[in-house]
Amino acid sequence: GEPIQLLILFSEAFSSKEEMFYSSAFKRINNLAMTKNIQTSTVLITKEEENKLAIPFANIKADAIIIMGQFSKEYVKEVIKVQPKTVLFDFFYYDLELDSVVTDNYFAGYIATQYLIDLGYQNIGFVGTLNTTMSIDDRYMGYSRALVQANYPIDKKYIVNDRNENNQIIDFKLPSKLPEAFVCNNDYTAYLLIQKLSKASYRVPEDISIISFDDVIYSQISSPPITTIKVSRNDMANETIKLILRRIKNPSIWHRRVTMSVRIIERESVKKEN
Secondary structure, eight states: OOOEEEEEEEEGGGOSTTOHHHHHHHHHHHHHHHHTTEEEEEEEEOHHHHHTTOOTTTTSOOSEEEEESOOOHHHHHHHHHHOSOEEEESOOOTTSOOEEEEEOHHHHHHHHHHHHHHTTOOOEEEESOTTSOHHHHHHHHHHHHHHHHTTOOOOGGGEEOOBOTTSOBOOOOOOSSOOSEEEESSHHHHHHHHHHHHHTTOOTTTTOEEEEESOOHHHHHSSSOOEEEEEOHHHHHHHHHHHHHHHHHOTTSOOOEEEEOEEEEOOSSSOSOO
16 A cells, blocks of 8 residues: 655754764664664754754654654644654653653663672762753652662762753763772763773773663773673554554554663673773
8 A cells, every 4th residue: 555654753852972872773763664664764853953853844744753763742742743753762751642662771781880899899970961862851760769779979079060051971980089990871971981090091891890871982092991780772653653553543542661671781891891
């Protein structure tokens, strides 16, 4: 039959070279769509358009929409006026009844931190700016839970901001006194942190250990390569397309949030005998 017209809205804030998680997930969704008789078109939404609640895609025929990269709740509400058959990729809002596919970021933050605790680390910092993205907040909550459970302090001087409120990476500063290890909110930030530490004559992992999230290229090209928490982007793409097809077939069905599990990819940025 007629191909399904699928519109993918991509947030400019998540399209930079640092955010490889989204670009690689986007490729997988596109490739999968081709095999399912789905035609995709993509619109990049700027921060300005988002803030003004502008809808530059109102004239594009879309049987369904995928929103990639976290948009404000107000903006999502405008999108679903245009097309209620909308799936959110990697974020959700508690009070919007929409299908979504998300990483289990809370658990990801927890197992990354627990992995360090199990190796004997006690002073563990966190790199990531809170209240910029849901995934950073959730990873921080998981990090906090592991420390609380172990009766270790969450020391504010070991919490490092890595981006501004527009999700742009800033030139962050190392704390004057360093922890034994850092949990970094993503591989790119970990990659930058390792470079900063090495300029300040600290060796990873001999002097300080680093663990991060996403398993994108930065975790492999880093020196040393970074131990990271991975979610399968192929599986996320599969689930997203499944939700789209389910929603088109039955527009009034109860919404579904699919949470993807994660696993640790061990590389060389964590010292084992602490």
